[in-house]
Amino acid sequence: MATVGAIGERLDVVFLNPDGTERDVSGASTVDIYLTRPDTSEQVLTTAAFTTDGTDGAVYALSTAGSFTVAGRYAVQGYVVDTSAGFTGFSSSYYIDVTRSPTVV
Secondary structure, three states: OEEOOOOOOEEEEEOEOOOOOEOOOOOOOEEEEEEEOOOOOEEEEOOOEEOOOOOOOEEEEEOOOOOOOOOEEEEEEEEEEOOOOOOOEEOOOEEEEEEOOOOOO
16 A cells, blocks of 8 residues: 555566466566556556566556546556567556545644
8 A cells, every 4th residue: 555645665476467467578678657547547667667677567657746646446557568478558457545645734
């Protein structure tokens, strides 16, 4: 769980084949993470990277200033272009709940 305004929150996704096994996304020319806010507006975190070498389908990005603007459930989805296996497409959606920042009194 993250809080509104959190920076550096790790957002992980895994690309899966239709049979549920991990999809090899190594060699992708583009690796992005899309963050969809509760109001359905989107932000692309283009600093996505492979968690290992991409053969396990795992990628991640870190939240930046402005990523978590309101409390609620955010959808996180990966996107790759032209992997070594010729795949271009999105991962499944993963979700992260974002709460209000604590108020100091």
